[in-house]
Amino acid sequence: MMAMIYTNHLVNKKIKIVNALKEETEEYKSRNAYAQSKLIKVKMESELGKEVARDSLMTLENHPHKLLIKLDSTDAKAK
Amino acid sequence: MQKQNEYDNKRKKTLRWGYLFAVVALCVFVLFLTRIVILQNTNVQEIKDDYINKNYREATLKAARGNLFASDGSILATTVMRYDIYLDFKTIKDTVYSNNIGALTDSLSKMFGKPRSEFRQKFDEQKRKKNQYYTLARGLDFDEYDRIRNFPIFKKGKNKGGFIVDRNYKRELATSEIGAGTIGMDNSEYKSGLEGAFSKYLTGTDGKRLEQRINSSQWKPIDFWKVQEPVDGEDVYTTLDLRIQDIAHSALEKQLVNFEAKHGTVIVMEVGTGKVRAMVNLRRTDSGEYEDAYNYALKDNIEPGSTFKTISLLAAMDDGFIDDNTTVNVGNGVWTYAKQRISDGHGGGTYDISDVLAKSSNVGTAKLITKYYADKPQIFLDHLKRWKLFDKMDIELPGITKPKIVTPQNKRWNAATLASISFGYSSNINLLQLATFYNGVANNGKMLKPLFIDKIMKDGKIMYQAKPEVMVSKMASEKAIKMMTNALTKAVEKGTGRSIFTPNLKMAGKTGTARFEYWLPGPMKYRASFAGFYPADNPKYTCYVMISEPNTAKGFYGATVSAPVFKEIAGKTFLKTPQNIEKEMLVDKKVNLNKMVEPNVKVAVNDKQMPNVVGLIGKNVIPQLENLGYRVDYKGVGRIKEQFPLEGTTISKNQRIYLSLQN
Numbered sequence: 001m002m003a004m005i006y007t008n009h010l011v012n013k014k015i016k017i018v019n020a021l022k023e024e025t026e027e028y029k030s031r032n033a034y035a036q037s038k039l040i041k042v043k044m045e046s047e048l049g050k051e052v053a054r055d056s057l058m059t060l061e062n063h064p065h066k067l068l069i070k071l072d073s074t075d076a077k078a079k
Numbered sequence: 080m081q082k083q084n085e086y087d088n089k090r091k092k093t094l095r096w097g098y099l100f101a102v103v104a105l106c107v108f109v110l111f112l113t114r115i116v117i118l119q120n121t122n123v124q125e126i127k128d129d130y131i132n133k134n135y136r137e138a139t140l141k142a143a144r145g146n147l148f149a150s151d152g153s154i155l156a157t158t159v160m161r162y163d164i165y166l167d168f169k170t171i172k173d174t175v176y177s178n179n180i181g182a183l184t185d186s187l188s189k190m191f192g193k194p195r196s197e198f199r200q201k202f203d204e205q206k207r208k209k210n211q212y213y214t215l216a217r218g219l220d221f222d223e224y225d226r227i228r229n230f231p232i233f234k235k236g237k238n239k240g241g242f243i244v245d246r247n248y249k250r251e252l253a254t255s256e257i258g259a260g261t262i263g264m265d266n267s268e269y270k271s272g273l274e275g276a277f278s279k280y281l282t283g284t285d286g287k288r289l290e291q292r293i294n295s296s297q298w299k300p301i302d303f304w305k306v307q308e309p310v311d312g313e314d315v316y317t318t319l320d321l322r323i324q325d326i327a328h329s330a331l332e333k334q335l336v337n338f339e340a341k342h343g344t345v346i347v348m349e350v351g352t353g354k355v356r357a358m359v360n361l362r363r364t365d366s367g368e369y370e371d372a373y374n375y376a377l378k379d380n381i382e383p384g385s386t387f388k389t390i391s392l393l394a395a396m397d398d399g400f401i402d403d404n405t406t407v408n409v410g411n412g413v414w415t416y417a418k419q420r421i422s423d424g425h426g427g428g429t430y431d432i433s434d435v436l437a438k439s440s441n442v443g444t445a446k447l448i449t450k451y452y453a454d455k456p457q458i459f460l461d462h463l464k465r466w467k468l469f470d471k472m473d474i475e476l477p478g479i480t481k482p483k484i485v486t487p488q489n490k491r492w493n494a495a496t497l498a499s500i501s502f503g504y505s506s507n508i509n510l511l512q513l514a515t516f517y518n519g520v521a522n523n524g525k526m527l528k529p530l531f532i533d534k535i536m537k538d539g540k541i542m543y544q545a546k547p548e549v550m551v552s553k554m555a556s557e558k559a560i561k562m563m564t565n566a567l568t569k570a571v572e573k574g575t576g577r578s579i580f581t582p583n584l585k586m587a588g589k590t591g592t593a594r595f596e597y598w599l600p601g602p603m604k605y606r607a608s609f610a611g612f613y614p615a616d617n618p619k620y621t622c623y624v625m626i627s628e629p630n631t632a633k634g635f636y637g638a639t640v641s642a643p644v645f646k647e648i649a650g651k652t653f654l655k656t657p658q659n660i661e662k663e664m665l666v667d668k669k670v671n672l673n674k675m676v677e678p679n680v681k682v683a684v685n686d687k688q689m690p691n692v693v694g695l696i697g698k699n700v701i702p703q704l705e706n707l708g709y710r711v712d713y714k715g716v717g718r719i720k721e722q723f724p725l726e727g728t729t730i731s732k733n734q735r736i737y738l739s740l741q742n
Contacts, residue, residue, distance in 0.1 A: 015297060027246075
């Protein structure tokens with residue numbers, strides 16, 4: 001009888017721990033999602049644009065251009 | 080003898096009492112027994128249920144709803160925990176309260192931006208009332224909760240600090256301002272957008288298990304063999320590109336504010352796959368701000384106006400009625416056809432086919448279409464049918480409208496209807512369908528279904544991967560598609576869209592300015608549009624911009640109102656991926672490299688005299704002055720507008736120079 005009561009008590013204790021851990025897991029999951037959404041927001045160009053504008057910087061309107069220089073010949077003499 | 084009688088009497092009396100007692104005891108016993116029997120058989124089920132209900136339960140194991148991601152893996156919508164805070168003033172000891180209330184109200188005042196006296200007054204009152212469930216704050220995020228739980232008194236916890244926390248799950252958008260309407264919601268009352276459309280994937284299946292109460296708040300699971308495990312929802316990766324969505328959102332919002340417009344829409348599609356990379360719908364609220372709440376792109380059928388000319392003329396090009404040598408005389412820009420006055424607003428004489436599109440001539444388009452199809456309009460309409468412009472689009476998102484185009488079978492059809500249709504009236508089409516058409520032209524005539532799902536994943540495994548779906552494999556002949564692409568490119572380089580021409584990026588597109596509700600009295604209402612694709616010679620993206628009801632005093636033409644949005648989106652899309660400058664463009668001297676790269680003017684300080692730097696570019700001048708040993712303090716960006724000290728003033732090393740810059 002005593003053993004039964006004791007094991008029951010132990011089980012109840014474990015359940016409490018499991019429930020607390022579950023809650024903690026959910027909280028961590030939620031924190032992760034919350035942190036990710038915050039990160040996405042600060043990463044966005046429109047947000048960055050607002051931030052850098054305070055430092056007198058402007059976002060580019062046009063993309064940078066890459067000039068391709070094609071050589072007609074690999075000889076040293078340029079044509 | 081007398082003694083015997085006395086004994087008998089006493090005995091009788093005693094026995095009588097004994098019998099009486101026995102009868103009463105028997106009656107009581109029978110009564111109890113009856114009561115027990117009655118109790119045993121009365122409300123048995125109710126009592127049993129009550130006991131079971133109080134001590135056992137079938138707990139629902141909530142399945143986690145899947146997340147909604149952008150194509151690059153950024154979270155769009157997820158389920159997060161929110162915290163409601165309540166206070167039990169009865170639990171807080173008077174000494175603890177009086178010693179810490181000052182510090183607590185200070186902290187709360189800083190956190191919530193309210194005067195500390197307000198908190199003090201409320202708390203004192205609740206303390207007096209011994210309120211055990213006072214609502215302090217609702218819906219706190221984790222950061223706020225983490226902060227508040229460490230405040231004086233509260234850090235003592237529930238039992239000593241009276242700090243009660245109620246945790247709730249809430250579906251939230253990672254980017255609350257961007258794409259809220261497109262992402263939508265899914266709750267018991269309302270389903271909309273991607274959340275609603277993909278609900279069947281996102282929602283998992285709840286599980287069940289039996290639990291027994293072990294104390295007032297704890298339950299233990301029982302009958303493990305009967306547990307039905309929950310099945311979590313799947314993660315849906317949408318085709319939206321958060322970066323392009325952000326660019327489109329900010330470009331559209333800026334223009335809506337500039338033109339005080341009622342609402343606007345942008346759709347960006349990837350040419351080769353049909354994947355919708357951005358869909359922004361913004362409308363003005365009563366407070367004058369813009370919110371993404373209603374999906375105009377799908378749910379509104381509109382008369383498209385001039386952006387429809389591309390469709391009309393492609394039909395004629397495909398039928399071989401129109402080629403590069405076709406010309407049309409638009410005269411003075413006014414033409415009456417079937418008693419309908421058609422006007423361009425400008426004269427022009429004879430246009431070739433690219434001019435008709437580039438200059439967006441209503442007269443030119445109507446003349447050409449009526450010339451070839453007036454006798455047999457069905458041939459023209461069959462093209463539209465083939466391009467699915469009569470069909471409701473079969474897409475994943477709900478609520479898309481079915482286009483309505485007036486046909487000869489319709490009562491509204493008259494001799495002038497074909498001409499009206501040719502330049503974008505007598506037809507009602509949603510913007511996604513129009514964008515899909517332009518995307519088909521950009522994709523060499525292969526029309527692809529717009530896609531919103533990229534992939535569906537579960538536990539790291541791909542359950543579904545979207546593939547491009549062909550709606551029309553060949554919209555028109557190669558020659559017709561090429562002719563149309565050239566005409567649309569010309570429209571940006573020399574036509575109505577020339578205001579957005581840039582040598583940096585070759586774009587093709589068509590402006591559209593459509594009046595609507597023209598039958599109603601009052602001020603004229605316009606929809607300004609721009610539809611096109613970029614880079615024109617190797618299209619990657621198609622973009623449709625529509626801005627409704629701009630302030631006509633500020634502008635209402637597609638070229639003025641919508642085209643700049645298109646240009647900004649196109650330019651910024653490639654900010655991280657430099658495009659090559661076409662050799663041909665250099666040959667044609669359309670690109671002046673000297674103009675593109677501002678020469679770095681050398682700044683020299685001779686005889687300790689401040690040079691004139693006004694008009695020079697700040698980014699060139701500032702480092703030079705700093706390298707010369709001066710301290711430069713500047714504000715603004717771009718060219719130097721003002722300088723201090725003025726030119727010729729004697730300056731010494733380490734002196735501060737103030738510059739004011741402006742673009």
